[in-house]
Amino acid sequence: MRLHLEKRPQPSRRWTDLSPLLAVVITMLAGGALFALLGKNPVEAISTIFWEPLFGEFAFYYRPQLLIKGAPLILIAIGLSLGFRAGVWNIGAEGQYIVGALSGAGVALAFYPLDAWVVFPLMIMAGALGGWAWGMIPALLKLRFGTNEILVSLMLVYVAEQLLAAMALGPMKNPDGMGFPGSRNLQEYPAAHNADLIAASGLHWGVVAATVAVILAYILLGRHVLGYQIRLSGEAPRAARFAGVNPGRLILFCLGASGALAGLAGMFEISGPAGQVSIDFNVGYGFTAIIVAFLGRLHPVGIALAGLLMALTYIGGEIAQGNLGLPAAAIQMFQGMLLFFLLAVDVLTNYRLRLAPRPETA
């Protein structure tokens, strides 16, 4: 007898829904084993990561932090999921996030110290436009020259990082900063500050935008012809062509929309929680959002949940570092396992395990 994989005629719905949960459980087990090998109590470590931020002693502080950490992930992942569904692979959300942030901050710094309500809406527009424009580069290159959008969008992340450093050291440097790099702190410029809508709740405009994005993406994919075209292109590209889907327009839309959303996420971050243009402003939201998109099954509601889960592992992981002395690398490994096991369990969506007699060999 041997174990063998048999392709399902259709992907299993049950496994599609179950596999993220199963992946979380396996991650907890494997992560627990890892923590035990490091000489920590695995039950305590896992419960610190998942329980402490939500219901622990200082949950009043950590719960808002979940929104702050989760909002940009969800906002970016929603955009990415549109493209991923259509087979358009934007890997460069990190770069679009940076350029969106720089565009938004640029508007704020240009208006400083003008105190007018119009500044913040203009920053939002600039943020979205900046991200959109950065996303258009791989889109147009792909349409015009057939370049690979995966490579181009990824490379543009490094270009954006250099741009960020140049801005923090040059044009956007705080004139009152004694020559040190970094812009003015936007948190101290009320007209541009993306403050919590209710104090200390973590609920800033980026959270609102993420919620709206989830709802709009849900409607788009479920009810709108464009959403139908996106799904069709991803699932059956040939059929999509026969159905009159214009692949060029779809590429422009997917890269543009995901760029704009990533740009918005960057703008809300730089005007709120981060506060200033600094060399190390970006911390990898654009890459983590790829995990979030897949963990959420490329479904808007799933992405919202996955984004919050990812935020939970970040914040819980930090608490475990501080309280239990777990090394940062162990936490990163724990997060990596989540995607790894998800992909592994996903096999069961398309295949079923069968015990088959050993085939007769000739």
Add this chain to the structure above:
Amino acid sequence: MTLKSILTGAVMALGLGTTAAVAQDDKTKVGFIYVGPIGDGGWTYEHDQGRLAVEEHFGDRVETVYQESVPEGADATRAITQMALNGADLIFTTSFGFMEPTINVAKKFPNVKFEHATGFKTAPNVSTYSARFYEGRAIQGHIAGKMTESNIVGYIASYPIPEVIRGINSAFIHARKANPDVQFKIIWAYTWFDPAKEADAATALIEQGADVILQHTDSTAPQAAAEKAGNVISFGQASDMAEYKPSPRVSSIIDNWKPYYIARTQAVIDGTWESQQTWDGIGPGMVGIGEITDAVPADVKEEALALKASIAAGEYHPFTGPLKKQDGSDWLAEGETADDGTLLGMNFYVEGLDAEIPQ
């Protein structure tokens, strides 16, 4: 009073209440926020050595906690807050980029003391501390000037901030004094720690003829590149990097935070802690000069040690006139020494450097 401010007050009161409760514990809790991993072999490694020294010195009277690889920005704010919430009495934030987060968190925890490395913003419960690394650079510059045969010294710089520019100027002034024909080639790596980038920079400098490599980045990758090239000398940065002795590493600048961390912890225990700005050099022992190896000729070594002794004794200031700025304008008159304000905001090169500060 708006709803917003009432809520803020309530949340803060809650936060402070719990902190006070935890702080009842008679052990003094000291927290450290690190920008890199404790195994970086450079900057963060030395701060962690300082933490271990605190533990060893005070034994059961203190408890230390740390968080490594903390990104600068919103994540730093959370990491610092978390430490304060968990009852830390004293928190060292060990990177320039933690300045704004430290100040923000300090406002919410007036009973917790904060110490921010290399920044310039203070508060009643926030001190700053940094080391006069430029004093060590003077000694490196002297050795570099004497040792180079190609007359080209390569310099791996991190970011064009005053700290780094000060180091370049100090090294250059003393290299020129030792050897009027010396030239500096500078590569900006735009990172504090990235072994791959640092190795590329070192290799590029060596290919341009440099036979001495100075680095203001924290990994040992430039040392490895110098070793591979052969006939190139280098200097350990932040940490001794002794594994590359006796050559290419011929000496080093060692950050020694131990005495400072022990003193400040003692001040918190005694209740004598006050906000201050500390900028110490070779004299008080915050900047250490690693062993000068036998790869350096005995007379050069002797001169270098004499230079070190005169700086430590306060007899000699590495920025002593006559000095001109790069554009030829006068900076310091004969015998005049630079004031700390100018040094802290230094944004110009001295005369003779054939390079531009990136903008």
